[in-house]
Amino acid sequence: MSAITDNLDLYWNGFLRSLGLGLWGLVGSLLLGTLVAIFRVSPVAPLRALGTAWVTVVRNCPLTVVLFFFAFGLPEIGINADFYWFGLAALIVYTSAFVCEALRSGINAVPAGQAEAARAIGLAFTQTLTQVILPQAFRTSVPPVGSVLIAMLKNSAVVGAFGVGRDIFSVGERLTSAQGYAALPVVTGVAIAYLLITLPAGALLGALERKVAILR
Amino acid sequence: MSAAAETVLYDAPGPRARRRHLVASLVAAVALLAVAAVVVSRLDDQGQFAAELWSPLLSPSDEDFHDVWRLLGLGLLATLKAAVLAIVLSLVIGSVLGVARMMLGRRGRVPLVGLVELLRGLPVVITIYFVSKVLPETGADLGSLPGGEGLWILVIGLTLYNSVIIAEILRAGVSSLPRGQREAALAVGLTPGATMRLVLLPQAVRVMLPALISQVVVILKDTSLAAVLGIYIELLRQGNLIALTLKNPLQVLTVVGLIFILLNYLLSRVATLLERRLSGSSGSGDDIAAEASAPLSATAPA
Numbered sequence: 001m002s003a004i005t006d007n008l009d010l011y012w013n014g015f016l017r018s019l020g021l022g023l024w025g026l027v028g029s030l031l032l033g034t035l036v037a038i039f040r041v042s043p044v045a046p047l048r049a050l051g052t053a054w055v056t057v058v059r060n061c062p063l064t065v066v067l068f069f070f071a072f073g074l075p076e077i078g079i080n081a082d083f084y085w086f087g088l089a090a091l092i093v094y095t096s097a098f099v100c101e102a103l104r105s106g107i108n109a110v111p112a113g114q115a116e117a118a119r120a121i122g123l124a125f126t127q128t129l130t131q132v133i134l135p136q137a138f139r140t141s142v143p144p145v146g147s148v149l150i151a152m153l154k155n156s157a158v159v160g161a162f163g164v165g166r167d168i169f170s171v172g173e174r175l176t177s178a179q180g181y182a183a184l185p186v187v188t189g190v191a192i193a194y195l196l197i198t199l200p201a202g203a204l205l206g207a208l209e210r211k212v213a214i215l216r
Numbered sequence: 217m218s219a220a221a222e223t224v225l226y227d228a229p230g231p232r233a234r235r236r237h238l239v240a241s242l243v244a245a246v247a248l249l250a251v252a253a254v255v256v257s258r259l260d261d262q263g264q265f266a267a268e269l270w271s272p273l274l275s276p277s278d279e280d281f282h283d284v285w286r287l288l289g290l291g292l293l294a295t296l297k298a299a300v301l302a303i304v305l306s307l308v309i310g311s312v313l314g315v316a317r318m319m320l321g322r323r324g325r326v327p328l329v330g331l332v333e334l335l336r337g338l339p340v341v342i343t344i345y346f347v348s349k350v351l352p353e354t355g356a357d358l359g360s361l362p363g364g365e366g367l368w369i370l371v372i373g374l375t376l377y378n379s380v381i382i383a384e385i386l387r388a389g390v391s392s393l394p395r396g397q398r399e400a401a402l403a404v405g406l407t408p409g410a411t412m413r414l415v416l417l418p419q420a421v422r423v424m425l426p427a428l429i430s431q432v433v434v435i436l437k438d439t440s441l442a443a444v445l446g447i448y449i450e451l452l453r454q455g456n457l458i459a460l461t462l463k464n465p466l467q468v469l470t471v472v473g474l475i476f477i478l479l480n481y482l483l484s485r486v487a488t489l490l491e492r493r494l495s496g497s498s499g500s501g502d503d504i505a506a507e508a509s510a511p512l513s514a515t516a517p518a
Contacts, residue, residue: 157339183349
C-alpha cells in the first residue's frame with residue numbers, strides 16, 4: 001500500500017483534476033443537451049431535423065471516435081488547443097445527445113391532458129412549454145438524466161486515459177511505468193479515486209430522486 | 217410517439233402561426249446553411265477536400281485503396297470478434313450472477329452485492345486498464361489463448377463490467393413481474409431453481425429485452441476503448457494507424473465513424489424487429505410483458 005500512501009499528494013491533485021473535468025462536463029452537457037432537446041420538440045422543421053440528426057449521429061458513434069475526431073481532426077483544420085479542452089468538448093458533445101433523449105422522454109411522459117388543459121385556458125406554445133410542461137418534465141427526467149450524467153462522470157475516465165495530463169489516470173501511468181511501482185496497489189488507488197466520484201454521485205442522485213418524485 | 221407529443225404541445229397551427237413557423241423555418245434554414253458554408257469553406261481552405269486525401273478511401277483506382285480497405289476490414293473483424301466474445305461472456309456470467317444474487321439468502325448474497333456495487337461504480341475503461349496492468353503481473357498467460365493477449369485483456373475487462381450490468385438488468389426484470397408468478401410456480405410444486413429457470417427468467421428476459429439490446433450496443437461501442445489504451449488493434453486503432461501513414465486523419469475517422477454508426481444503427485433495427493416479434497408472438501401471457509415493459513421502453517434509448 002506504500003505506493004498510495006507515499007504519493008498521496010499526487011493522487012489528490014490528480015483526483016481534483018479528474019473531478020474538475022467531470023464537473024465541467026456535467027455543466028456543459030446539461031446546457032447543450034437542453035438546447036438540442038428544445039430543437040427536437042420545436043415547431044421549426046430545420047431545427048427539429050438538426051436535433052434529430054445530431055442525436056442519431058452522436059449517439060451511435062463511440063465516445064472514442066468523437067474524441068479522436070476532436071484531438072486528431074481539429075488540428076488538421078488549424079484549430080489547436082490543449083488536449084484537455086478537446087477532451088472536454090468531446091465529452092460534452094457526446095453526452096449532450098443522451099441528455100437530450102432523457103429530457104425528451106420526460107417531456108413525452110407528461111400526460112397529454114396537461115398540455116391540452118394549458119392550451120384550453122389560452123396559453124401560447126412558449127407559455128405551455130415553460131410554465132406547464134417543462135417544470136413537470138424536469139422532475140420526471142431526474143432519474144434518466146441523472147444516470148446519463150453518472151455515465152458521463154465515468155466516461156470522463158476515457159478522456160483521462162487518452163491523456164489530458166496531471167489527472168488521476170496519468171498519476172497511475174506515471175507511478176507504474178516511470179517509477180516502477182507494482183501495478184496492483186497503484187491501479188487500485190486509481191479505481192478508488194473514481195469510486196470516490198461515482199458512488200457519492202449515485203447517492204446524491206438517489207436522494208434527489210426521492211425528493212422530486214411525482215406520484216402519478 | 218414523438219409526433220403525438222409534438223402535436224399536443226401546440227395547437228394545429230392556424231394561418232398566422234403557419235406563416236410564423238414558415239418564417240422561422242426559413243431563417244433557421246438560412247442560418248444552418250450559413251454555418252455549414254463556413255465550415256465547408258474552412259475545410260476547403262485547409263485543403264481537406266483534396267483528392268489525394270480522399271482517394272485512398274473512395275477511388276478503387278488509387279494504389280492504396282485495396283490495402284486501406286483490407287486493413288479496415290481486418291479492424292472491423294477484430295472489433296466484431298471482441299464484441300461477440302464480450303457479449304456472450306457477459307450474458308452468460310451476468311445471468312449466473314443475477315440468478316445467484318436473487319436465489320442466495322439475505323446473508324449469503326452480501327459479498328455478491330458488494331462486488332456488483334463496486335464494479336458498477338467503476339468506469340469500464342478502468343476495469344480494462346486494471347486487467348491490462350494487473351493480470352500480466354499475476355503471471356497469467358493470456359498470450360497463449362487464441363487471438364492474442366490484447367483481445368483477451370479487452371474481453372475480460374469488458375466482461376467484468378458488463379456482466380454486472382446484465383445481472384442487474386435481469387434482476388430488475390424479475391422484480392417487475394407480478395408476485396403471483398413466483399407463488400403459483402412454487403404452489404404447483406416447482407423447485408425454486410425450476411421456478412427461476414422456467415417461469416421467471418423467460419418473462420424477465422422478454423420484459424428487459426430493450427435494455428439488454430442497448431447494453432449490447434454499448435459493449436460494441438466500448439470495444440473501441442482498446443484504441444485509447446493501445447492494447448488491441450481494432451477498427452478505430454486500425455483507422456488511426458492508416459491515418460498516420462496517409463496523413464489524413466479527418467477522412468479516415470469520418471469513414472470509421474460511419475462504419476460504427478451503420479453497425480449500431482443496424483443492431484438497433486434488429487432489436488426493434490426482435491422486440492416486436494417477441495411481444496407479438498404468443499397469446500394472452502404477453503399482457504404482463506407488455507404492461508411491464510411500457511414504462512421502460514419509454515425511457516430506454518430507441
